[in-house]
Amino acid sequence: MPRPCQPLTACFAALALGLLGCGPDEGAHSSTRKDAMPEHSSGESIAILRLDARPNAPAIRVTSPAFSPDGMIPLRNSAYGDNWSPPLTWTAAPGAQSYALIVEDPDAPRAEPFVHWIAWNIPGDVTSLPENLSKAEKPGQPAGMIQGVNGAGETGWFGPRPPAGHGVHRYHFQLFALDGKLDIGPDAELQTLMNAMKGRIVAEGELVGRFEQKRPQ
Template structure:
């Protein structure tokens, strides 16, 4: 079986436009390969992320990591952290390990590994370069309105209506 296929478009270009803000990372360089620590089988450690405060009206944040290049129609969700308080503008390396390592009040929904935590990059061997979109969504409500049993799709649906702005840094990986 061949995994040859076109490169998936940037999924965030397909959503309603919102203002952007800067997201930086000590662990991810935009457009460059992820570190071994961010691989599922070699550390499985969420990267450090910092961001500018969201625009006026920001009441919380959601942080996600999405791979649109997985060889499935829906892409692959690696990380979804919800209800991060508005006064938080960074997450330390490893903050995605569990709900206990997130800021007070924040929680994870399950990723596509069926884990409520960060799940590192794990593209199929020999596949094309995968992109990992680490996205910080500034949310106009203090709570997104989901609980930890929500799927990433339900979180994304809510974000479509409640995102004031977003920023991202994109890492890559090819096995």
């Protein structure tokens, strides 16, 4: 399928605390095993390339009222700000029984992309997520949605927190339409979700946002 852009897609380490003042950054620790992800260079596609199991799968147009494609993600949606999940909208995919969401930063200074958000069993008739979604395993809005473990070892959204002075990072919001719901628990990490999704994708799409922290906080 044609790609909208070339790239796609914790941690409380002492070093990160010393450099950034508080909270984990995207270069410290991952809840995903190092050997579970492929080698990549900065900015390289990860989840969509690995999970594109159906040739010519329709494209989903993913957008956000908070930022334009390849635009800057607002401070309030970052872990330097309020750490609110950004609002998302997408076009309905024919045959979708559920949707799964994977958000990664492949520009993080680490061996694999930093996982900012994984969620699944978003109902097939839903085409948006509100801003500042609850970080509960089952947020209740939308009904049935489950959130898994991010790279900070937490549930739900963990906003951009690139090391200060590391330049602009790209955040890949990857949405997958699936042929049914997934039978995995909320303690699942990225690799478990990806394994469950293989062979079940009927459409896919992505939105890329950017964020930069220029000064230590």
